Amino acid sequence: MGGWRREPGRVSASLALTRSAAAGCAVAEQAPLRAAEAAPLHESEVAPLREGEIPPLREREVAPLRESDVTPLRERGQREVFCGLTGIVWLHRAMPDAFFLVVGSRTCAHLLQSAAGVMIFAEPRFATAIIEERDLAGRADMNDELDRVVTRLLERRPEIRLLFLVGSCPSEVIKLDLGRAAARLAQRTLPATRVLAYSGSGLETTFTQGEDACLAALVPELACSDSPALLVAGALPDVIEAQFRATFAALGIGQVHFLPPRRATALPPVGPHTRLLLAQPFLAETARLLEARGARRIAAAFPFGEEGTTAWFSAAAAAFGVQPDRRDAVLAPGQARARAAVGRQRERLAGRSVFLFPDSQLEIPFARFLSRELGMRLVEVGTPYLHRQHLAEELALLPAGTRLSEGQDVDRQLDRCRAARPDLVVCGLGLANPLEAEGITTKWSIELLFSPVHGYEQAGDLAGLFARPMLRRALLDGALAPAAPVAA
Amino acid sequence: MQLTLWTYEGPTHVGAMRVAAAMDGVHYVLHAPQGDTYADLLFTMIERADRRPPVTYTTFAARDLGGDTAALFKTAVRDAYERFRPEVMLVGASCTGELIQDDPGGLARALGLPIPVIALDLPSYQRKENWAAAETFYALVRGLAVEAPRDEHGPSCNILGPTALGFRHRDDVREVRGLLERLGVRVNVVAPLGATPAALARLGEARFNVVLYPEIAGTAARYLQKRFGQPSTRTVPIGVAATRAFVDEVLALAGIAPDAAEPACNLPWYSRSVDATYLTGKRVLVFGDATHAIAAARVAASELGFDVVGLGSYSREFGRELREAALGYGLEALISDDSLEVEQRIAELRPDLVLGTQMERHVAKRLGIPCAVISAPVHVQDFPARYSPQMGFEGANVLFDSWVHPLMMGLEEHLLGMFREDDEFSPDAPASHLGAEAHSRSLEVAGVDAAAWAPEAERELRRVPVFVRGRARRNTEAYARDRGRALITVETLYEAKAHHAR
Numbered sequence: 001m002g003g004w005r006r007e008p009g010r011v012s013a014s015l016a017l018t019r020s021a022a023a024g025c026a027v028a029e030q031a032p033l034r035a036a037e038a039a040p041l042h043e044s045e046v047a048p049l050r051e052g053e054i055p056p057l058r059e060r061e062v063a064p065l066r067e068s069d070v071t072p073l074r075e076r077g078q079r080e081v082f083c084g085l086t087g088i089v090w091l092h093r094a095m096p097d098a099f100f101l102v103v104g105s106r107t108c109a110h111l112l113q114s115a116a117g118v119m120i121f122a123e124p125r126f127a128t129a130i131i132e133e134r135d136l137a138g139r140a141d142m143n144d145e146l147d148r149v150v151t152r153l154l155e156r157r158p159e160i161r162l163l164f165l166v167g168s169c170p171s172e173v174i175k176l177d178l179g180r181a182a183a184r185l186a187q188r189t190l191p192a193t194r195v196l197a198y199s200g201s202g203l204e205t206t207f208t209q210g211e212d213a214c215l216a217a218l219v220p221e222l223a224c225s226d227s228p229a230l231l232v233a234g235a236l237p238d239v240i241e242a243q244f245r246a247t248f249a250a251l252g253i254g255q256v257h258f259l260p261p262r263r264a265t266a267l268p269p270v271g272p273h274t275r276l277l278l279a280q281p282f283l284a285e286t287a288r289l290l291e292a293r294g295a296r297r298i299a300a301a302f303p304f305g306e307e308g309t310t311a312w313f314s315a316a317a318a319a320f321g322v323q324p325d326r327r328d329a330v331l332a333p334g335q336a337r338a339r340a341a342v343g344r345q346r347e348r349l350a351g352r353s354v355f356l357f358p359d360s361q362l363e364i365p366f367a368r369f370l371s372r373e374l375g376m377r378l379v380e381v382g383t384p385y386l387h388r389q390h391l392a393e394e395l396a397l398l399p400a401g402t403r404l405s406e407g408q409d410v411d412r413q414l415d416r417c418r419a420a421r422p423d424l425v426v427c428g429l430g431l432a433n434p435l436e437a438e439g440i441t442t443k444w445s446i447e448l449l450f451s452p453v454h455g456y457e458q459a460g461d462l463a464g465l466f467a468r469p470m471l472r473r474a475l476l477d478g479a480l481a482p483a484a485p486v487a488a
Numbered sequence: 489m490q491l492t493l494w495t496y497e498g499p500t501h502v503g504a505m506r507v508a509a510a511m512d513g514v515h516y517v518l519h520a521p522q523g524d525t526y527a528d529l530l531f532t533m534i535e536r537a538d539r540r541p542p543v544t545y546t547t548f549a550a551r552d553l554g555g556d557t558a559a560l561f562k563t564a565v566r567d568a569y570e571r572f573r574p575e576v577m578l579v580g581a582s583c584t585g586e587l588i589q590d591d592p593g594g595l596a597r598a599l600g601l602p603i604p605v606i607a608l609d610l611p612s613y614q615r616k617e618n619w620a621a622a623e624t625f626y627a628l629v630r631g632l633a634v635e636a637p638r639d640e641h642g643p644s645c646n647i648l649g650p651t652a653l654g655f656r657h658r659d660d661v662r663e664v665r666g667l668l669e670r671l672g673v674r675v676n677v678v679a680p681l682g683a684t685p686a687a688l689a690r691l692g693e694a695r696f697n698v699v700l701y702p703e704i705a706g707t708a709a710r711y712l713q714k715r716f717g718q719p720s721t722r723t724v725p726i727g728v729a730a731t732r733a734f735v736d737e738v739l740a741l742a743g744i745a746p747d748a749a750e751p752a753c754n755l756p757w758y759s760r761s762v763d764a765t766y767l768t769g770k771r772v773l774v775f776g777d778a779t780h781a782i783a784a785a786r787v788a789a790s791e792l793g794f795d796v797v798g799l800g801s802y803s804r805e806f807g808r809e810l811r812e813a814a815l816g817y818g819l820e821a822l823i824s825d826d827s828l829e830v831e832q833r834i835a836e837l838r839p840d841l842v843l844g845t846q847m848e849r850h851v852a853k854r855l856g857i858p859c860a861v862i863s864a865p866v867h868v869q870d871f872p873a874r875y876s877p878q879m880g881f882e883g884a885n886v887l888f889d890s891w892v893h894p895l896m897m898g899l900e901e902h903l904l905g906m907f908r909e910d911d912e913f914s915p916d917a918p919a920s921h922l923g924a925e926a927h928s929r930s931l932e933v934a935g936v937d938a939a940a941w942a943p944e945a946e947r948e949l950r951r952v953p954v955f956v957r958g959r960a961r962r963n964t965e966a967y968a969r970d971r972g973r974a975l976i977t978v979e980t981l982y983e984a985k986a987h988h989a990r
Contacts, residue, residue, distance in 0.1 A: 078564070079547045083523020105583035105612060107499040109492045111526045130490045133613040136587075145489035152491060169521045169584035172550070202523025203550040203584070411571055430528030430540065437538030 072386055077409025080430055081359060081384055083202030084210025085168060086115045090450060091214055091260070092125040094235040097161040098264045100126040101153065102200070103146065103178060104168030115446075125160075127153065131170055142176060143184070150185055150195075160193055162264030164214065167199035194264070196221070206384040208282040208360045208449070211235055215259055218267060219289040225269030229255035230316060231295060233287065234280030237452040238262075244279075244303075244455065247313060250330045253320045259286070270295050275319050277312070279303065279454060281394070282361035284387050301393040303454045304362075304462060305369035306338035311393065334456030341460025342373050345467040350375030352423035352470070358382035358408050359428055359445040366426070366448065366462075368397045374463055378402050379422045382413065424470060441469045494827045494847055496802035496865055500610035501582045502527050503620030507628065507704075508578055509541040509652035510680040514628075515574035517565045519557070519585030519592050522547040534868050535653055544568040546585075558590045565596050569603070575685040576632065577601060578624070580608035604685070606631045616825075618703045618777065619805060621651055625680055626707040632688040633712070639695050643742035644674035646694045646712075648720075649705030650681035655780065655864040657681060659877035660700060664725065667880050668698070670751070671735065673742045692716045696741040700724065700879070702779055703803060726783035727791050728755050728884045753881035755888045759792055770895060773798035773839040775822070775830055775848050776863025778806030780878070782813045784843045784862045787887055789817065798822065798837050800830065827851075838959050841895060846870075856958055858894030939968040941976045948978045963988045 085108055088100045102108045109128035129149045134140045146165075154160060163185075165178040178197035186195040198217035200210040215233060230253050232244065241258055248256045257268030272294035278287060281302050291297060300315035301308045310331055317327040354376045356363040363383045370376040378398070382405045388395070398404075405413070410431075417425060418438070425435055425442045432442040443466055453462040497503075501518055508516040509531050518524070525545050531537040546564045548557050565579065579592040593607025606627050610620040625648075647664060650657035658681070665675050676694035677687045697712055697720040699705045709720040719741055725734035732750075739746055758764060772794040774785045781801045788794040799814045800822030807823050814821035822833055831851045834842060842852040842859040846867040852859035861870060862878070877883040941949070952960045960981070967984035968976050 077547075077567075078525075078545055079522040080525045080528065081522050082526055083521065085523065086526075103489075105499065106492075106495060106497075106616065107501075107524060107583050107612070109495045110498040110502065111523060113494055114526055114530060124493060128492045130492050131613060132490060133611070135489055136613055140489070142489070149489050149491045169523065170587060173553070173584055173587045201550075202521040203548070203553070206522065411567075428529070429533050430525060431532070433532040433536055434538060434540045 072383075072404035072406040075405060075407045075409040075412065077412065079206070079384070079408040080357070080410040080428060081408070082115065082207040082428070083111070083169070084200035084205025084207065084213055085111060085166065085202075086207055087200065087210030087214060088112060088126045088166065089115050091211060091235055094262075095162065095260050095264050096125070096262070097159065098125065098164060099153070099157060099160040099162070100164045100166050101150065102126070102128040102166045102168055103171045103176065104128055104131065104166075105170045106130055108168045108170075125157075131174075136174065142174075143181060146181055147185065150189075154189060154193060158192075163189070163193055163195045164217070165195065165197040166214075167197065167201050169201045169203050172199060172201045172203050194221070208280070208362070209284075209385075211280070212283045212285050215283060215286040216289050218260065219270070219286065219293060222267050222293065223269040224293075225271040226273060227255060227271075228273040228320075229257055229269070229275070230277060230320065231257045231259060231268055231270060231274050231290070232277050232279050233259045233283050233290065234278060235260055236279055236454060240452050240454045240458065243457055247330065247334070247455075248316070251313070251317050251320070251322050251327060253316060253322070275316070277316050278390060280362075281365055281387065281390055282385075284385075284390065287390065299390075299393060301368070301397065302362075302365040304365045305373045305459050306335055306342060306456060307372055307397075308365060308369060308394075309338065309454075309456050309459065310335055338456040338459035342463045345460065345463035346374050348467045348470050349424075349463070351377070353377040353379050353420070354424045354426065354466075355379040355417050355420060355422040356381050357413065357417075357425065357427035357431065357445070358384045358405070359426075360449050361385060361387070362448060363426070364391050364394045364398070364404075367402070368394050369462065370466065371399055371402075372397060373459075374466070376424075376466075379420045380405055380413075380416060382406075382408065384408070424466065426466070441473045443469050492826075496825050496827070496845065496847070497617035498527075498530075498865075499583055500612050500615050500617065500620035501580060502530070503617040503622075504578065504580060504608055504610060504624040505531070505541055505543055506617070506621050506651040506653050507624040507680045508543065509537070510650070511628075511683050511685075513575035513684045513686075514578060515542045515544065515568055515572045515576075516578040516580070517544045517561070517568050517592070517596070518546070518580060518582055519561050519588075519590060520545045520547065520582035521549065521584050524582045524584070531652060534866055535871055536868070537652070541652070542572065542574065544572075548585075548588075553588065557588055558595055561590055561592060562595050562599060565599055565601070569599075569601050575603055576628070577603055577605045578608055578628075579605060580610060581612075583612035586612050604631055618803065621704045622707045625649075625651075625704060626711055628680070628685070628688055629691060629708040630711055632685050633691045633715070634689050635716070636690055636692040638693060640693065642674055643672070643744055644676040644694045645696050645698050645738070645742070646676050646691055646718075647678040647698045647700060648709055649699055649701035649703075650678065651701075651704055652681070653864070653866055654681075654701070654704075655777075655862075655866055655870055656876060656878045657701070658871075659875055660879040660883065662875070663877035663880035663882050664698065664700065667725070667731075667735070667751075668738065670748050671738060671742070672744055672747055673738060692718070694718060695743075696720065698738070703777055703806070724779050724783055725879045726780070726883060727787035727887065728753055728881065729790065730783060730786065731880055731884065751881045753884050755791060755884040758888055758892075764793075764892070767892065767895065768793050770794045770840040771797045771837070772841045772843060773800075773834055773837055773848075774862070775800045775802075775842075775844040777801060778803035778810055780863035782809060784887075785813060785817065787884075788843065788891070791884070792888070792891065794841070797839055798833060800824065800833070838962075841891065843891065860891045860894055939965060939974050939976050942978070945976050945978050945981050948981055960985070 085102055092100055135142050135145055165182050167178050182195040182197040189195055196217045198213040205213055245256060259268055261267055270290055270293045274295040276290050276295040276297045287297055298315050298319045301311040303309040303312040313331055354370055356367055361383055363381050367378050367381040371378050380403045386406045425440055426445050427442055429444050432444045435442050448465060452458050505527055508514045528541055531541045544564055546561050548560055552560055579596040581592055596605045608624055608627060610623060647661060650661050661678055668675055677683060677691055679688055697709050697718050699709045699720045712718045721737050723730055723734040723737050725731040772788045774781050778801045785796045785799045789796050796817040799819055801810050802825040804823055810821040810823055827847050834851055842848050842857055843862045845863050845865055846861060849859045849861055876886050949961060964976055964981050964984040967987055968980055
C-alpha cells in the first residue's frame, strides 16, 4: 500500500466515450446528475496519516476512527435543509460575469431572496422565471415563454457571458427539459453568451449539491489539455484563492487552475495530466465528470484548520514531486500562524461538547477540526450525504465511536440533541433561535459557508466562528438573566 | 412566465404559515420538498421567534416521486399528530406538492384523526402570500366558529387580522386593544395572533369585528357578517384623523357614548409647530401593501403637509381602492409587483422622501433619497425591541418621528452645507445617514455622457444645499443636453433652475 492514498479510479471502461470533434479529446457522455450515492460503500484501504510524510502533527489524543465504526445512523423523515438553489447566493459572486436564471415558482424566488438574507435589493445576477398558471395549463408554450424571458434578460444585461438555466422542483416535476432549452437558446446567444443548464431542485440536491451540479455543468465545456496542471475545484472567496495560488507558487507547482474561474470566459482546461484537488467536500458529481475527462484526484483531507490545510497542501506537493524540505519550509510559517490563532480559541472550546446538524456536507471536516485542533467532544455529526471516498481521509481522523448520522428526521434529531444538552449546536437558521430559547448555544451553519474559512490564515477565524456564541453566552449570562420575550 | 428579481409577497403556503404560526394549538402539514423548509427561518430569524413554526414538511425527494408520495404524506400527518397533539390540523401542498396532485385533504381525512382537519387549497401558480393568509384565516374561522350568545358581558368586539411576520402587528394589537378598552368595549377574541382554535369558536360572541388588516381579515370578516350578522369596522386607524374616525365608528357599532377623554397625541401639535414649516410640500412617494400605502398617503398629505407625488401598491386585490385614493391626489396609482418598475418610478420622480417597504428603502438608499418603511415585506428591523405601533394615537407619534427624522437629517445637512468652506466640513461630505457610497454614486450616474462643467459652475453647484445638489446637477445636465450645449456655465445652471422651477 504505497503513497498516501489509493489513486482514484481511471476513466471507467463502462463509460461510453464520445469524441468531441472540436476539441478532439475524450469526453465522457454525461450521465444524469445524481447524488453522492455513486461512491463505493467501503473504502478498502484507509491509511492513517503517515508520520514523516507531512510536518509532524499535533499528538493524537484519541484513537482514530476505524472503518468499522463508520456505520452512520441513516434517517428518513423531515429534512430541515436548503435546496441546491441556495448555492446561487455565493456562486453568482464567484463568477461575476455569469447569471443564474431559476426556472421555477414564487417559492424559489422567495427562497433566494430570503437566503440572500441581507436583502440588499440591488439588481442581482440571479433571477427567477416564475412559472404561472397559464404556462401549466398550456395556454402559453413554456419554451416560447422561456425564450421571451431570456431575450428580455439579455437585452437588459448584455454583459452576461454565461447564463445558467437552473432547474427547480416544479420544473423537474413538469419535466421541462432545460438542457435542451439551453442548447436551443445558445444557438441564438453564442458567441456572446454561453447558455448551460443544471438542476438546483430540492428533489435532487441538498444545499451545497447545487454548487456541485453547477460546476458539473461546466465540465463538458472545458477545453482539453495535455499539459500537467493542478485543478482546484470548489468556489472560494477571492482572498482564499489568492492565498492558495501564492502557496502553490511557493511550492513550485506551476500551472494551477481554479474551477469555477473568476471569469466564465476563462474556463480551465482538463486532461489526462490534470491533477484534481477538491477544495470542498461536496463535489461528488463534478469530481466524477472531471475524472471521466482524465483528471486524477489527489485524495486529501480538506483545507480547514491547520491540520487539514497542511494535509491538503502536502498531498498536492507529493503529487507534484515537491521535495519534503521545500514543502516544510513553505508551509511552516502558515502552520505556525494557524496554530497560534487556533490556540487562542482553544481555551474556550476544549472539553466542550458539540452537536452538528446536517447542512452543507462540511460537517465532517469541521468535526475533525473541532475535535482535533480545539479539543471538543463530538456528540453527533450529521451530514446530508456521506461521500465515503472523498471523505476517507477525514473519517480516518475522527475519534473512534463518533456518532455519524446521514439524512435526517429533524424532530428525532432534536430529541437526541435536547437529551444530550451539548455545549454548542451547529445548525441551520430555522433551528438556531428556538434552540437558543431553550438555553442551548448555537452556531448557525450558513455563516460557515459564506465566510472565508479555508486555509491557514482563516483557521483562527473558523475557530472564532464556533467560539463566539460561547463567548457571547458567557458575557450575557453574567449580566442578564435569560428573559422570556414580551408576549404579543 | 414572469421574470422576477425580488418579490413583495411570498408563495401561498407562506401566507398559510403566517396564520398557523400566529396561533396556538394549530399544526400545518405541508406536502413539500426539502428546500421549502427555508420558510422556517423567516419566522425564527426575521421575527426572532423562540419556537419553530408549527409546520411539518413531508420533504419528498425525486426517488419518492415514482413511489407512493401519498403514503409519505399520511405518515407525516400521523406522526405530526402524535408528536404535537394539536387541536386543529391544517393540511396542504406547496407549489411542487400541488403539481403531484396527492389530495392532502382527502388523505388526511381518511386517517380519521380525532381533531378537525382543515384542507387548504391555495393555488400557488395564481395567488400569493396575503391572499393565502386571508383564505387560511377564513377556512379556520369557517371551520371552527359556532353560534354563541352575544355580548353577555357588555358590548364586545373581535380584533381580526394580525399574523406572524406582520408589519408591527404585535404593537398595533396592543394599541388598538387599549383604545377599545378605554372606550368601554370588551375585546372578545384577537385572531389569528395569539388565538387558539377554542377562541375562534367563540368569535360569534362579539357584537362586531375590528378589521385591522383588510388584506388578511377581509374574507373572514365578510363571512362573519353573513353568518352571525356581525358588522365590521371600515376605517383602519392609521393617523390621527383616521383614529378619530375609527373611534366614532366603534362607538356607533357598540352603541355607546364616549366616556373617556381622547388620549394625548403629539403629532397634531408637532406638525403645527414652526419647526415643521420646512416639511411643507415635501414631495413624497408612497408604496406598500394597500392598507398601509393608502393610509400613509392620507397622513402624509393631510397631517404632515407633504405633497404626495406617487402612490402605489403590490396588492392587486385592492386595485380599485388604490386607484380611488390616488385620484384624490391627482395621480394614477402604480399597481405592480415588479420592484424594478417601482425603482424606475422613484428614479424618475426624485421625491424628497420615500415611504415604502424594505425594497424601496434599499432603492432610496442607492439614489440618496431619505426613506421610511411603512409596510411589509418585513425585515428584522421591522421588529423593534421597543413598543412601536403604526395605529392609534401612539402610532401617529411613531409615524411623525419615523417619517420626519430622515428629513430632519436633511436640514442638518443643509446647515453643514452652509459651513462647507470651513475646514471642518468637507464640501463633498455626503449625507451622513445615507452612507458615503450612496451620494457620490447617485452623482456619478447622473454624470454619464453629460456636458462638461465649467469650474465656476462646478463651484456654484457646490453652494446648492447638499440634499438637492444631485437633482440640480441632473436637471442642469438634462437642460444642457436638450439644448446641445457642451459646456455648463453658471448661466446654464440658473437657466436650468428657472426652467425646472415648479
